Amino acid sequence: MFFNSFAFAVFLPIVFVLYWFVFNKNKSSQNLLLIFASYYFYSCWDWRFLFLLVFSTFLDYYTGIQIEKSQNSNIRKFWFWLSVIVNLGFLGIFKYYNFFASSFAELIQSVGFKSSPFLLDVVLPVGISFYTFHGLSYVIDIYNSRIKAEYNFVDYSLFVSYFPLLVAGPIERATHLLPQVKVQRVFDFEKAKEGISQIVWGFFKKVVIADSCAIFANQIFDTYPSQDSFNLILGAVYFAFQIYGDFSGYSDMALGMSKLFGIDLLKNFNYPYFSRDIAEFWRRWHISLSSWFKDYLYIPLGGSKGSKVKQVRNVFIIFVVSGFWHGANWTYLAWGVLNAICFIPLLLFNINRKHISKFRINWTFSSVKTVATILYTFSMTCFMWIFFRSDTIFDALQYVKGIFSFNFTSNCKEFISYSLTFLLCYFNYQEWRFRDVDFPLYKTNTLKLIFVLLLILLFGQFGVKKEFIYFQF
Structure with missing residues (x-):
């Protein structure tokens, strides 16, 4: 079920x-x-x-x-x-x-x-x-x-x-x-109402964003040898939104329905694609797992105490174990290693906790720099998701090789949908605008809730019931 x-x-x-x-x-x-x-x-x-x-x-x-x-x-x-x-x-x-x-x-x-x-x-x-x-x-x-x-x-x-x-x-x-x-x-009526809104937003993430992106992501990954560089990049981006919409959508629904029973669960996602570096990404992505490994593995190993060599060792162990936790495949291990490689330089230069405070965009030079770091972090995340999504290490390497072949000869219209483009723009706008609250429909008005429900009815992928990606982990 x-x-x-x-x-x-x-x-x-x-x-x-x-x-x-x-x-x-x-x-x-x-x-x-x-x-x-x-x-x-x-x-x-x-x-x-x-x-x-x-x-x-x-x-x-x-x-x-x-x-x-x-x-x-x-x-x-x-x-x-x-x-x-x-x-x-x-x-x-x-x-x-x-x-x-x-x-x-x-x-x-x-x-x-x-x-x-x-x-x-x-x-x-x-x-x-x-x-x-x-x-x-x-x-x-x-x-x-x-x-x-x-x-x-x-x-x-x-x-x-x-x-x-x-x-x-x-x-x-x-x-x-x-x-x-x-x-x-x-029974708390306000909490129950908040729970229903969170369920709706999680459902939107899953059946509209994740499952719509999955259609194109699966086609591109399944036929990657015949795709040009632009389509391969699209495939990585689509999968990034697929796995985020799928997993965070499940978490939102879980938190929302638990509020219906008067029980609060731990927050699991905090708008991770607006992170300014990989360290911040892991403070925002699958928070309950990251904190679990921190408390029960990283700190017992010595955490950030001791020499830099020991700190690097501890970080590397954490990411390798985290990758392997996701599944018995070398691709997950490679994904964990890549995240460790991106994280370790931040640790060595003592900037792994640089981006903790909230930020605003005022379109000053500092704001342009912030946007650039967000886009860079998202790009690196998409790159690493390729290894997570691929069936084998060979497939992942060939996929990456295809991207960097700089072959832009095929027709990209096959994998671009106006409706999905609109939905992704709307989704990211809402997440960006309400990134300081638990979820975009938090204490929302009725009209906005009805609009999201209409989007679900119009664009939800209901033909085939798709299980959540993290069910396999």
Whole structure:
């Protein structure tokens, strides 16, 4: 069941009505309703993998309690590492086993030996990377005495399985979400109205911007050997807006529908394509994942302390792991390495935190420079997305080679749509104009909301239900 499906359009109102008008007596019954709704939501994809979600939930719930109760440091370490190893073990088997087995076999064959690797014929459980990281952060925080263990199994289960964020984030922290599920929620009409507006904007991002761009991006990437340089550049730009509209659209819908239930989720995107360098981009893109790696990997490695060599090492590790988190393919690893290469010079010159404050464009020389840095950062981001989108490293390199062949001979009209050009201009204008608030329809007027709904009806891609890109991660 996808957020952009008819089934979900029926599912969400039913859960909302039951939540506020049937199970509204106490928070425990509301939490149980949301758990059952979340399990049903997940089982609509594949009910057989529910056992993984339930097992992961019980494992981290139980080990968290044992870590807190144990006075012996060795016993605490045992329960801690049990949780970490089992969680990462499941993630490794389902997500990375076939990749490593195939890669090792290819390496063996390259030196003249025969190899027939045993591969698993199993699909990747949707959302496993997200709910695994939910549980890991919880256990790590207990082990480091940042939080207390949660003894209420219902409340903890909801923290892990809450359906708005279950399959594609944001990656929540126990310190933020658990306190909200442990208290009675009161219906807030203004928050619900704000949630509906955010759902509409997220839906617009997905079915209008992302899915419209996907039509041309897929055509260009699938036929890249026959495309000229201009079309290849268009393909990279289209994919940049496709993945942004797709993933941030999902996040907006998740945050919006959670507000309908009186629960606030972590902000996951903050207008990343208006960043002035790659460091700022990563403070604005997939914020919950970036902050997760910062808190649970980068800082434990030493963070920005120590020598420059150690700092560079830590940054490189973070980006490589981030790339590999996205999938078992060398293209994701290359994408992570490229981001590290762009980030490290900023670190070496101590300007990686230069662009933190908000900015205005007044069309002075300084403003022209700001616009130039934004365009440059966006261009570099589009370039790196080529590796993310390509099937193989060879395809990515050939795609880049095609761009820099400076061949502008074919007819580009095939991949330029007046309607899509208008939609992208409108989308970017709205994002730019309202970049200081959570989303462009925040506290908007009714006419603007109706206009966006009309754009969805007129230009939304409803023919084929397209799943969200980050479902595969």
